[in-house]
Amino acid sequence: KAGVTQTPRYLIKTRGQQVTLSCSPISGHRSVSWYQQTPGQGLQFLFEYFSETQRNKGNFPGRFSGRQFSNSRSEMNVSTLELGDSALYLCASSLDPGREQFFGPGTRLTVL
Amino acid sequence: GIQVEQSPPDLILQEGANSTLRCNFSDSVNNLQWFHQNPWGQLINLFYIPSGTKQNGRLSATTVATERYSLLYISSSQTTDSGVYFCAALIYNQGGKLIFGQGTELSVKP
Numbered sequence: 001k002a003g004v005t006q007t008p009r010y011l012i013k014t015r016g017q018q019v020t021l022s023c024s025p026i027s028g029h030r031s032v033s034w035y036q037q038t039p040g041q042g043l044q045f046l047f048e049y050f051s052e053t054q055r056n057k058g059n060f061p062g063r064f065s066g067r068q069f070s071n072s073r074s075e076m077n078v079s080t081l082e083l084g085d086s087a088l089y090l091c092a093s094s095l096d097p098g099r100e101q102f103f104g105p106g107t108r109l110t111v112l
Numbered sequence: 113g114i115q116v117e118q119s120p121p122d123l124i125l126q127e128g129a130n131s132t133l134r135c136n137f138s139d140s141v142n143n144l145q146w147f148h149q150n151p152w153g154q155l156i157n158l159f160y161i162p163s164g165t166k167q168n169g170r171l172s173a174t175t176v177a178t179e180r181y182s183l184l185y186i187s188s189s190q191t192t193d194s195g196v197y198f199c200a201a202l203i204y205n206q207g208g209k210l211i212f213g214q215g216t217e218l219s220v221k222p
Contacts, residue, residue, distance in 0.1 A: 033208045037153075043198065043212035056207045088153050097207040098143060103155040 001027055004093050004104035012110045018079040021107045025072050025093030032074040033101060034066060037088040046089075049074050050097050078109075086111045114139040116201050118213035125189050125220050133184040133216045135199035143202035144175050144182050145210065148195055155198065158184070189220045 005024045013019050025032050033056075034046040045058040049068035066076040072093075078085055088108050092101040115138040125131055135144070146158040159166050159173040161182065166173055170189075175182040186193055196217050200210040 031208050033210070035210070035212075042214050043200075043210075045209045045211070048208040050208070056209050058209070090153075090155065092155075092208075092210075094208060098202060100143070100145065100157070100160040101208065101210060102157060103147075105152065105154045108153065 004091060004102055006089075006091050006104040006107050008107060009105065010108050010110075012112065013081050014112050015081055015083060017081050018077060019081060019109060020075055020077045021089055021091075021109075023074045023076075023091030023093075023104060025074070025091075026102055029093035029095055029102075030072050031094045031097045031099070032068055032072065033092045033094075034074070034076050035090045035092065036060075037090060037106075038084075038086075043090070046076065048097065055097060081111045083111050085109065114141070114201060114203050114211050116199060116211050116213040118197075118199055118216050120216060121214065123216060123218045125218065127189060127191060127220055127222050129189050129220075130185070130187045131189060131218070133186070133197055133199075133218075135182040135184070135201075135213055137180050137182075137201045137211075139180070139203060141177065141180075141201040141203055143210075144177075145200045145202075146173055146182070146184050147198045147200065148193075149198060149215070150195060158197075186218075189218075191220045191222055194218055194220045 048056040147155040
């Protein structure tokens with residue numbers, strides 16, 4: 001069974017631009033969560049989606065948004081990029097909320 | 113909110129040595145996971161262990177939920193064990209939100 005896939009793997013943007021990251025969960029998994037990893041803040045929860053609905057949201061500004069499609073694939077969007085948004089963005093999928101989570105390889109975003 | 117603390121923050125071992133990594137959490141949890149982050153950043157699942165003991169090869173983990181801690185044991189360490197180890201807790205009534213510790217960076221020297 002294929003694992004969680006994320007695209008693109010690497011991305012370079014400039015301040016003020018916006019970016020969209022994509023995540024395809026493991027087949028049969030219905031829950032997708034997103035996390036941001038930075039050297040200063042560690043791994044922080046962004047949001048969780050289940051059945052196309054956002055169930056939970058972390059403490060991030062409204063510039064961070066996401067959605068989930070009917071096939072459970074998910075996208076997250078960051079608008080008006082800031083230097084501090086440079087990070088590794090990780091997507092995780094699980095069968096259902098609260099079950100074991102499996103992570104993708106991540107998207108490394110650099111904002112110049 | 114819940115706090116997840118890992119110790120030690122850094123650990124240097126000679127190949128073949130054993131080690132114990134600790135994860136303390138400040139509230140009741142319904143899911144505790146251990147991960148190894150590889151050099152490319154991917155989190156590799158090691159254990160899903162809300163309570164009890166599990167073993168997988170040279171690695172084993174024990175979670176004592178009533179005392180709010182989990183331990184990861186690495187025996188006969190190898191250089192390929194190097195990297196950062198994270199524990200993460202999932203809290204009742206917070207759906208799929210994993211709370212991560214700050215990690216233990218392990219370096220195994222040949």
